[in-house]
Amino acid sequence: MNPFLDLLLFLATLLYSYLEAFVKLFVPVKRKSVSGELVLITGAGHGVGRATAVEFARRQSRLVLWDINKHGVEDTAAECERLGATVQAFVVDCSKREEIYSAAEKVKKEIGDVSILVNNAGVITTADLLSTQDHQIERMFEVNILAHMWTTRAFLPAMMNNNHGHIVTVASAAGHFVTSFMVAYWLGKILEIEEVVEALMEGILTNQKMVFVPSHLSIALLSEMLFPERALVVLKKLTNAKFDAVIGQRSTQ
Numbered sequence: 001m002n003p004f005l006d007l008l009l010f011l012a013t014l015l016y017s018y019l020e021a022f023v024k025l026f027v028p029v030k031r032k033s034v035s036g037e038l039v040l041i042t043g044a045g046h047g048v049g050r051a052t053a054v055e056f057a058r059r060q061s062r063l064v065l066w067d068i069n070k071h072g073v074e075d076t077a078a079e080c081e082r083l084g085a086t087v088q089a090f091v092v093d094c095s096k097r098e099e100i101y102s103a104a105e106k107v108k109k110e111i112g113d114v115s116i117l118v119n120n121a122g123v124i125t126t127a128d129l130l131s132t133q134d135h136q137i138e139r140m141f142e143v144n145i146l147a148h149m150w151t152t153r154a155f156l157p158a159m160m161n162n163n164h165g166h167i168v169t170v171a172s173a174a175g176h177f178v179t180s181f182m183v184a185y186w187l188g189k190i191l192e193i194e195e196v197v198e199a200l201m202e203g204i205l206t207n208q209k210m211v212f213v214p215s216h217l218s219i220a221l222l223s224e225m226l227f228p229e230r231a232l233v234v235l236k237k238l239t240n241a242k243f244d245a246v247i248g249q250r251s252t253q
């Protein structure tokens, strides 16, 4: 390819995208229907996963719910059924690849092709590196990261065959920011579940690529890339970021 033509193509695409985004500011946002979609949510037994399941149930989706916690996932299923949804609940430990693959096979064989996959299950440990146990670090990677690969590998082929599908990753913004004691995961201010799920559903229904909660975190991300380290340290002190952490085996705030 001609480098000049490549550059021209890039600039034309950039200009077109900015113009399109500008025009869209004045056009009412379209929300897609998720009625009848087969939605699989991991970590559906509590918190964000449970509230997301309820939102899909309200929108007449069919649900497959996974969680390591039997009572939690069954409670969520019962709540969704009360809203009229068809629900199948499974006890699945998302830290185990083989368990994910065998549960996924069961879903595909007995229920059908998942069209919306919400990778939400997550575990946290807030401590400095030396106080965090090796197995805690491994588990965070297994549940918060590797499980997403296994579920996606299991359900993406059918989505591609059907040319229809949506994969959602629920994760901490801590993955973008560097803050003390965020060694394996940074907990930060606990967000209100309703606030998170409202933004999550809006992002899904309007096909947004990335949603930050709270939304001003996207500006913080920009500052992380632009500001010098010393200025960032002062900024973090000013914004008074606090979290419970175990430091040197002592609990502190």
Ligand SMILES: NC(=O)c1ccc[n+]([C@@H]2O[C@H](COP(=O)([O-])OP(=O)(O)OC[C@H]3O[C@@H](n4cnc5c(N)ncnc54)[C@H](O)[C@@H]3O)[C@@H](O)[C@H]2O)c1
Pocket: 042, 043, 044, 045, 046, 047, 048, 049, 066, 067, 068, 069, 072, 092, 093, 094, 095, 120, 121, 122, 123, 143, 170, 171, 172, 173, 189, 190, 191, 192
């Ligand atoms: N709540 C927040 O402030 C916040 C902030 C940033 C990111 N997040 C992310 O949102 C997601 C949900 O968080 P939450 O606050 O609802 O957490 P939560 O602890 O309330 O719920 C997590 C659910 O995942 C399940 N789970 C844990 N390990 C599992 C495993 N191995 N297999 C299957 N299920 C498992 C738990 O049983 C629980 O039902 C997580 O991925 C978390 O990282 C939450």
